[in-house]
Amino acid sequence: MKFSSTLLENAVNAFSKLPGVGRKSALRMVLHLLKDQTQKSEKIIQGLLDVNEKLKTCKICYNYSDDDVCMICSDEHRLKNVLCVVESIRDVMAIEDTQQFSGRYHILGGVISPLDGVGPDDLNIDTLIQRVRHDNIEEIIMAVSPSIEGETTTFYISKKLKPLEVKISLIARGVSFGGDLEYADELTLGRSIVSRTPYLQS
Amino acid sequence: MKFSSTLLENAVNAFSKLPGVGRKSALRMVLHLLKDQTQKSEKIIQGLLDVNEKLKTCKICYNYSDDDVCMICSDEHRLKNVLCVVESIRDVMAIEDTQQFSGRYHILGGVISPLDGVGPDDLNIDTLIQRVRHDNIEEIIMAVSPSIEGETTTFYISKKLKPLEVKISLIARGVSFGGDLEYADELTLGRSIVSRTPYLQS
Numbered sequence: 001m002k003f004s005s006t007l008l009e010n011a012v013n014a015f016s017k018l019p020g021v022g023r024k025s026a027l028r029m030v031l032h033l034l035k036d037q038t039q040k041s042e043k044i045i046q047g048l049l050d051v052n053e054k055l056k057t058c059k060i061c062y063n064y065s066d067d068d069v070c071m072i073c074s075d076e077h078r079l080k081n082v083l084c085v086v087e088s089i090r091d092v093m094a095i096e097d098t099q100q101f102s103g104r105y106h107i108l109g110g111v112i113s114p115l116d117g118v119g120p121d122d123l124n125i126d127t128l129i130q131r132v133r134h135d136n137i138e139e140i141i142m143a144v145s146p147s148i149e150g151e152t153t154t155f156y157i158s159k160k161l162k163p164l165e166v167k168i169s170l171i172a173r174g175v176s177f178g179g180d181l182e183y184a185d186e187l188t189l190g191r192s193i194v195s196r197t198p199y200l201q202s
Numbered sequence: 203m204k205f206s207s208t209l210l211e212n213a214v215n216a217f218s219k220l221p222g223v224g225r226k227s228a229l230r231m232v233l234h235l236l237k238d239q240t241q242k243s244e245k246i247i248q249g250l251l252d253v254n255e256k257l258k259t260c261k262i263c264y265n266y267s268d269d270d271v272c273m274i275c276s277d278e279h280r281l282k283n284v285l286c287v288v289e290s291i292r293d294v295m296a297i298e299d300t301q302q303f304s305g306r307y308h309i310l311g312g313v314i315s316p317l318d319g320v321g322p323d324d325l326n327i328d329t330l331i332q333r334v335r336h337d338n339i340e341e342i343i344m345a346v347s348p349s350i351e352g353e354t355t356t357f358y359i360s361k362k363l364k365p366l367e368v369k370i371s372l373i374a375r376g377v378s379f380g381g382d383l384e385y386a387d388e389l390t391l392g393r394s395i396v397s398r399t400p401y402l403q404s
Contacts, residue, residue, distance in 0.1 A: 008253060
């Protein structure tokens with residue numbers, strides 16, 4: 001792609017480093033921002049400056065937050081004794097969108113993955129144990145990825161928590177709603193049969 | 203989508219205004235920039251500040267430029283007497299990428315489109331006439347969109363240029379390379395037959 005301006009080229013290069021954005025999309029974005037009269041460009045700059053400088057990590061659950069403690073952890077209406085353990089902030093947002101969980105969260109920051117050099121010490125596991133020990137937690141819901149790494153992480157955490165006698169549950173795995181049964185993978189389909197639930201007859 | 207931080211939400215909202223970017227992609231971008239240690243975020247901010255403040259429009263062809271005259275217009279190796287007339291800077295880049303044109307450009311800034319409220323006076327047509335009149339231009343290649351609006355614009359410009367007796371040509375329209383003939387639209391296929399070119403036998 002040939003540019004008539006190095007300034008333009010620099011801006012396009014910067015945008016093309018975003019996930020899922022190629023050079024052509026990046027050019028489209030920058031030209032769109034250049035033509036625009038509604039300060040979209042200023043809003044992006046201000047938004048990035050703000051998150052870079054002011055965004056904090058909640059000291060309880062490790063969610064991104066405006067203050068030291070995030071909105072969820074400081075919400076008195078939420079259950080205090082149920083923790084949902086997830087990998088990332090995106091998982092928190094996905095679960096919040098379902099409106100099916102009214103407890104609090106603990107963000108691990110990933111899963112144990114020796115191949116990627118991620119061990120238990122790289123994750124927020126110690127603080128999870130501390131929370132269970134001191135905050136009167138009754139149930140831990142493990143909502144990590146249904147992968148080898150996720151299972152390993154769940155296993156590791158369950159061993160660490162054993163002395164504390166807290167109830168540990170896993171989110172249900174099974175076939176998706178709207179999915180065609182024949183296209184479900186063997187492992188999921190097999191597990192959905194093993195973990196079948198009783199049909200409630202009316 | 204529920205956010206635990208208004209700062210994060212503002213940044214995501216700003217990114218979701220980019221063309222082709224929804225809320226989920228915007229969140230992915232912002233989280234990616236937050237996690238990143240390689241100053242991608244700073245590069246985007248700097249890139250946008252630079253293009254907003256320093257980017258100029260070439261006073262000859264209306265291309266984006268670092269200086270008053272763009273790299274193409276100031277390149278002495280390019281033909282001075284052939285002008286390619288296009289709608290936008292993206293068209294210039296697309297044609298430059300083909301490496302098949304060594305003349306100079308004139309960017310109209312759009313096409314005549316009464317429905318969108320774009321008349322001849324909103325486009326860089328007067329300056330095109332001036333260039334043809336004063337710069338010893340021998341040929342104008344019209345490379346605007348093959349649409350009603352594009353044809354109208356070509357017709358309007360050709361009428362304006364008639365007294366100056368400059369040669370006007372159109373880029374060829376026809377079936378695309380690699381395209382399946384049966385999927386080409388009627389108009390294109392019909393025109394490709396009418397405008398057939400002699401096969402050069404070896």
